[in-house]
Amino acid sequence: MKVLIVGSGGREHAIAASVAKSPQVDKIYCAPGNAGIGQIAECVPIGAMEFGKLVAFAREKAVDLTIVGMDDPLVGGLVDEMEAAGLRVFGPRKNAAILEGSKAFSKDLMKKYNIPTASYENFDDPEKALAYLETSKMPVVLKADGLALGKGVLICQTLEEAKEGVRTIMEEKKFGEAGSRMVVEEFMTGREVSVLSFVDGKTIQIMSSAQDHKRAMDGDTGLNTGGMGTFSPSPFYTDEVDAFCRKYIYQATVDAMAAEGRPFKGVIFFGLMLTEDGPRVLEYNARFGDPEAQVVLPRMKNDIIDVVNACIDGTLDRIDLVFEDNAAVCVVLASEGYPVSYEKGFLIDGLENFDGKEGYYCFHAGTKRTQEGIVTNGGRVLGVTAKGQDLKEARANAYRATEWVSFANKYMRNDIGKAIDEA
Ligand code: AMP
Ligand code: GLY
DSSP, X not given: OEEEEEEOSHHHHHHHHHHHHOTTOSEEEEEEOOTTGGGTSEEOOOOTTOHHHHHHHHHHTTOSEEEEOOHHHHHHTHHHHHHHTTOOEESOOHHHHHHHHOHHHHHHHHHHTTOOBOOEXXXXXXXXXXXXXXXXXXXXXXXXXXXXXXXXXXXXXXXXXHHHHHIIIIISOTXXXXXXXXXXXXXXXXXXXXXXXXXXXXXXXEOOOBEEOOEEETTTEEEEOSOSEEEESOTTSOHHHHHHHIIIIIHHHHHHHHHTTOOOEEEEEEEEEEETTEEEEEEEESSOOTTTHHHHGGGBOSOHHHHHHHHHHTOGGGOOOOBOSSEEEEEEEEETTTTTOOOOOOBOBOGGGGTTOTTEEEEESSEEXXXXXXXXXXXXXXXXXXXXXXXXXXXXXXXXXXTTOBOTTEEOOSOTTGGGGGO
16 A cells, blocks of 8 residues: 655654555655654655645545644645545544644633643733733743644743743734734643653553653753653553543543544544653643654554554554563754754664664654765754663663764753663
8 A cells, every 4th residue: 555644853764664565555745754763665756734735645646544743734634625625534624623723722622521630721912911911820831822833832940931922922922823812831841751642533542651851951940852862661550640641530531522523533642741640631732742753653563554443444453462571762962052052964873773673763864965975954953762672781882872873063961861870
């Protein structure tokens, strides 16, 4: 069969690598892809938001299955357009992708169905938000309603900061139209865990847990990024936590979406905070995490095509989702200066060192093929991933492998997975 993957990051490279392992697949296309994806798929120069062109391409090439990796096209309704054209596609429709597309929607959903989350209020009037802040406990969390590349969240320590934040989000529109509405939320403390799941509209199957490192610098300092590294599984995701989430969060979310007439098919990513009072939902995403996919998918034993088909057909209850009894760590190699400003176009040396190395992966995020070779083309450049028998071994392997590649402004965190020492 022929598969089309939509997206161009490390997540899409990890998806493509899983798809490439399936004996059912003989051709992979990726739109638009990157230099690494281009080694296992044919990249086509169509942007993820060019819905008309994607539909035309999938028809022309008789693509059997499209997998949408990115949030923007999902929230924008690519799945609906492909389905309307009679194409088979994996991902939530627009009316379900709103679970990620609107934080106000997801908060209201959780409240209505008693799914544990931080207390909050939604606002579309900055004056009302400012008045509400006068009565709020600090620190407080402000969130732009819409998609903002993971950057539309402000944690404010003082009332002054919070007021400034409301102006930044709702009046100056720093995050664009995403800030026309805003959520003001209670600040929670605890460890964060990412749990990805497959959903077929009614059944949910949980993947192995992971933890991201969102801040740019060691010790969780610096600005928020798309994610600087991950490990899987999370030792903090205990059986007790799992039991709680299964009872109060996972199926409850799937049932709530169905009850709202928005059946969810695809991947739900639960961003959880393990608070003293138990797990709480921080956020939902309607897709695989990036770089969570890079540590979770390589450990999945199932043929991803079987699982994806079961989600589309509503037969996920017949799938036995199985993960390897090991661990994986992904260290992101970024361009120095990310996430603010950085140079690109530097030649990357040593990519061939990963060839034939079992259990090691070099997932490309921001790379481009030129006549001189593969060059850096983004803030996050590569996701160096390694497996190990346990997290410590995986971490040592991943950091060793980060030495195999070099480019002029290579930057990484040196403490990815350090938290596991405390587990
Ligand atoms: P989100 O995009 O909603 O996941 O928020 C981005 C990051 O902000 C999260 O990963 C948390 O680190 C932090 N965050 C979001 N909401 C809260 C909250 N209510 N309390 C504490 N931290 C939060
Ligand atoms: N790594 C966080 C995300 O994909 O949103």
